[in-house]
Amino acid sequence: MALLRSDIADKFIVDRTKRHRNSDVARAVRKTRDRLAQRPGTLAFDRELLRLHAHAMTGSATAIPLLVLVIAIAGLLAGMRGEILLWAILTTTCYAGLALIAHRVSRMEIAALDAPSIKRGFLLGHFLAGLGWAYFASIGCGDCQIDQFPIIKAIVLLLAMAATALITSSLRGVLIVTFxxxxxxxGFTVGGSLEPVDIAMAALLTLSLVFFAYVAGRLNRSSLMLLSFRSEKDGLIAELETAKSMSDEARRRAEEANLAKSRFLASMSHELRTPLNAILGFSEVMTNEVLGPMQNQTYRDYARDVHDSGQHLLDLINEILDLSRIEAGRYQLNEEPVNLLYIVEECCHLMELKAHNKDLRIVQQFEPELPRLYADERAVRQITLNLLSNAVKFTSTGGEILVRVGWTAGGGQYVSVKDNGPGIPAEEIPVVLSAFGQGSIAIKSAEQGTGLGLPIVQGLIAMHGGEFQLHSRLREGTEAIAIFPLSRVMEVLPALPTRAVAAGGRRR
Incomplete structure (x- = not known):
């Protein structure tokens, strides 16, 4: 049973039972758009601001209580007894309650925050803390030995307002509610003394409250901008993650499709070649009348047609497999020193019969004494035969094919095949160079083809580090040039002197 499941999984490479991810991607994009559409004043922003305020209160939970403790110790040292202690206990208790609320809010999920009720809770806690500071403002110091005690109280209140403005800027209105x-x-306490200094300090406190409220408002706007920027950053990250997931999904499907194609080609090549070899063998036996003469000429023609069609189909299968191996990077080059002139001349000789049947003339222009190339002889032969086959196929009767072999300007070697056929329009050259692509004029005026010859040539040249060029003009012909780089050209070894050769022969 396990083997059966494995076979099925191997046969159907792309799993169609998996849930399609387009709906998930669309949902993620919609969620991102909604987050980007959030603006200050919305519920989501209020929750974020409350979370920022809770973090600020938690992080600075000991700042104002320490200030209260320092003031209480200083008051005790100055001779103040019960009132300063009672004030310190009440104020510290209020700030401890605020810290507990902030700690609870910071641990809650942001989606579960009830923004209006939590905001009211924070404001109530700060108001209670303000009652403690109001009690401090009402404390007198008749028995202590501190001169200008109202000025010291004003300075303490200024310090407390400054610290509160910095800490609670994320929540609008806290400073006003507290102080x-x-x-x-x-002001009511020092108003009865009519001392200029006391009146000035009361006025300074009032102006300071307005100023620090303005500063807290500016800091609140900065917090809003920070949240906006963070929201946009999170949205962009979500967009990138969405695009990455889509590209990963597309790459996975492409890899699965490529794997399925490779396995299909490997399987079908074996399945097709086995009966084709039998068809070619038996049709050749019948064509050559190995087992005896065939009296009917029509049967002999049919056997020849069967053999030619089978050979054409086998060539097609080989071309498809070669192209698939090149695209998959599995084509192995068997590199060795080869003579480009000899290979091209041999290929021209092989194509002479086919060219003669169409009354075509193959003209050879070879530069003499070219050094050897370090290349795959089979690949070089396939490149040349494909170019010659295309030229013969697309050149009209009575035409001419010019084959040239020589040096490039960069020191490499090239093979050029030029015909005077119908040519290719400039806009169709990329189509011709793609797999299974054919030009419109070529389809109308030439034999049936697969459109794999030039892509195979292009792939084999690229594997050698070379370059393939295709130049064509409509109704003037086409020139295909396969260029091998300088790195493939082998150095010519110097000839040994005649005396050294003779001496070596005598020693042997």
Whole structure:
């Protein structure tokens, strides 16, 4: 049973039972768009601001209580007893309650935050802390030995307002809620003395409250901008993740399709070649009348047609397999020193019969004494035969094919095959160079082809590090040039002197 499942999984490479991911991708994009559409004042932004305020309160939970503790110790040292202790206990308790609320909010999921109720809770906690500062503003120091005690109270209130403005800037209105009552109490306390310094300090506290409220508002806008930028950053990251998931999915499907294609070709090549070899063998036996003469000429013609068709189909299968191996990077080059002149001349000789049947003339222009190339002889032969076959196929009767072999300007070697056929329009050259692509004029005026010859040539030349060029003009002909680089040209070894050769022969 396990073997059966493995065979099925191997046969159907692309798993169609998996849920399609387009719906997930669309949902992720929609969620990202919604997040980018959030603006200050919305519920999501209020939750983010409350979370920022909770983090700020948690991170600075000891700052203002430490200030309260320092003031209480200083008051005790100055002779103040019960009132300063009671104030310190009440104020520290209020800030401890605020810290507990902030800690609970910071641990909650952001989607579960009830923004209005939590905001009211924070404002109520800060108002209670403000009652503690109002009590501090009402404390007198008749028995202590501190001169200008109202000025010291004003300085302490200024420090507390500054610290509160910095810490609670994420939540609008906290400073006003906390210190409006303490400033009023301070003004009421020092208002009866009519001392210019006390009145000036009351006015300074009032102006400071307005100024610090303005500063807190600016910091609140900065927090909003920070949240906006973070939201946009998160949205861009989500977009990138979505695009990456889509590209990964497309790459996975492409790899699966390529694997399925490779396995299909490997399987079908074996399945097709086995009966084709039998068809070619038996049709050749019948054509050559090995087992005895055939009386009917029609049967002999049919046997010849069967053999030619089978050979054509076998060539087609070989071309498809060669192209698939080249594209997959599995074509192995058997590199050795080869003579380009000899290979091209031999290929021209092989194509002479086919050219003669169409009354075509093959003209050879070879530069003499070219050094050897370090290349795959089979690949070079296939390149040349494909170019010659295309030229013979697309050249009209009575035409001429010019074959040239020589040096390139960069020191490499080239093979050029030029015909005077119908040519290729400039816009169709990329089509011709693609797999199974054929030009419109060529389809109408030439034999049936697979469109694999030039892509195979292009792939084999690229594997040798060379370059393939195709130049064509409509109704003037086409020139195909296969260029092998300088790195493939082998150096010519110098000839040994005659005396050294003779001496070596005598020693042997």
């Amino acid at each position: 409006t009552l303490p400033v009023l109490v301070y």
